[in-house]
Amino acid sequence: MEFQSYFPIWDKLNKADKDRITGNLITRKVTKGTVIHNGSMECTGLLLIKAGQLRAYILSDEGREITLYRLFERDMCLFSASCIMRSIQFDITIEAEKDTDLWIIPAELYRSIMEESAPVANYTNELMATRFSDVMWLIEQIMWKSLDKRLAEFLLEETSIEGTEKLKITHETIANHLGSHREVMTRMLKYFQNEGMVKLSRGMIEITDAQKLGSICDE
Amino acid sequence: MEFQSYFPIWDKLNKADKDRITGNLITRKVTKGTVIHNGSMECTGLLLIKAGQLRAYILSDEGREITLYRLFERDMCLFSASCIMRSIQFDITIEAEKDTDLWIIPAELYRSIMEESAPVANYTNELMATRFSDVMWLIEQIMWKSLDKRLAEFLLEETSIEGTEKLKITHETIANHLGSHREVMTRMLKYFQNEGMVKLSRGMIEITDAQKLGSICDE
Numbered sequence A, B: 001m002e003f004q005s006y007f008p009i010w011d012k013l014n015k016a017d018k019d020r021i022t023g024n025l026i027t028r029k030v031t032k033g034t035v036i037h038n039g040s041m042e043c044t045g046l047l048l049i050k051a052g053q054l055r056a057y058i059l060s061d062e063g064r065e066i067t068l069y070r071l072f073e074r075d076m077c078l079f080s081a082s083c084i085m086r087s088i089q090f091d092i093t094i095e096a097e098k099d100t101d102l103w104i105i106p107a108e109l110y111r112s113i114m115e116e117s118a119p120v121a122n123y124t125n126e127l128m129a130t131r132f133s134d135v136m137w138l139i140e141q142i143m144w145k146s147l148d149k150r151l152a153e154f155l156l157e158e159t160s161i162e163g164t165e166k167l168k169i170t171h172e173t174i175a176n177h178l179g180s181h182r183e184v185m186t187r188m189l190k191y192f193q194n195e196g197m198v199k200l201s202r203g204m205i206e207i208t209d210a211q212k213l214g215s216i217c218d219e
Helices: A002-006 A015-024 A079-084 A107-116 A118-143 A147-162 A171-178 A182-194 A210-218 B015-024 B079-084 B107-116 B118-143 B147-162 B171-178 B182-194 B210-218
Strands: A026-030 A035-037 A046-051 A053-059 A065-072 A093-096 A100-105 A198-201 A204-207 B026-030 B035-037 B046-051 B053-059 B065-072 B093-096 B100-105 B198-201 B204-207
Touching: A002 A046, A015 A107, A035 A079, A046 A053, A046 A065, A046 A079, A053 B118, A065 A118, A079 A107, A100 A107, A107 A118, A107 B118, A118 A182, A118 B053, A118 B107, A118 B118, A147 A182, A147 A204, A147 A210, A171 A182, A182 A198, B015 B107, B035 B079, B046 B053, B046 B065, B046 B079, B065 B118, B079 B107, B100 B107, B107 B118, B147 B182, B147 B204, B147 B210, B171 B182, B182 B198
Parallel strands: none
Antiparallel strands: A026 A100, A035 A093, A046 A100, A053 A065, A053 A093, A198 A204, B026 B100, B035 B093, B046 B100, B053 B065, B053 B093, B198 B204
């Protein structure tokens, strides 16, 4: 079954749990714009993206939104199953940003497996830590917005120096230029890529919208 | 040993793990103002507070701070052991806000126990979810600040209506007044209490600084 190759800890499940998951797995296609989960819905379950793109955001009482993170092919959405942990006391809305194919693991099933299985519980920990990192990054952006400006400025300076939009440079090198960490640079560059300002490939960063990148510096 | 009664899942550990923890546990006293952990330090380990108070915050490049959450007696600090999960990609500073007595469980030891033990991994999940909820609440405060104003207004209105600073009211009732959840109210009221504006006791909320509470509404 195709699901197996998308679910990262499939091989760590025992036979009984594998059977329970395959027997209860839901396949769903959603069109762009569909709200898959929000706080007033039942606990939807864990979503695994086969193809497409989701956006996780929070909504104010006045209808304002802020994107927390995006999910792409092979990403797993945990907070659509927030009922599996009693300490999750916040509501997130999950919406399809593109037509999306999903698998849904029912929340109750996942919880009962996680309760008994250290690998599943630890995998869930790593999932949550990833989203936590996304949100912490967002707070820093909201509060201080400094390093992204510095990165944008650095990239524009480099294109000017090198005389090309295609920069042969590693994230590590940029981190060393700016006194930051490679992981932080990678995270920001991916954000720039999502926003259409750069295109990332192995050892290469192409500036695809210098004007938009410049507008970051001027904010 | 006293530690056992403070560590919530002690009874779920096996004999070998109990021995490893008691054999490697570190007891530490820190004075008010001590930075116990930050991003440039080694992975400190999990902290369990015996007495005192810690503050978790992030720091901008320019030295600005924002408090993420506070930790009190019996609270466990996970992010001082962020090395136990590779997906934690952010740095938090932990500082003693009062003279504090701690136990420290070495990070490597905790990780190796968590890897094998579903109860420990699931407990860690709940810990992280609790902090995640704190931080999500903070984002909402930063972004929108609406519900806390509504709560502050409600409390002042009630003191005026009842003619007393001591309100006999449950968090549930307030939630029902404001169209919110009890948990959210409890969280906000505890925040007000930390800031010295109210004093909470069973079935009672005492307004101790009405002026400061009023300043929230006027922000």
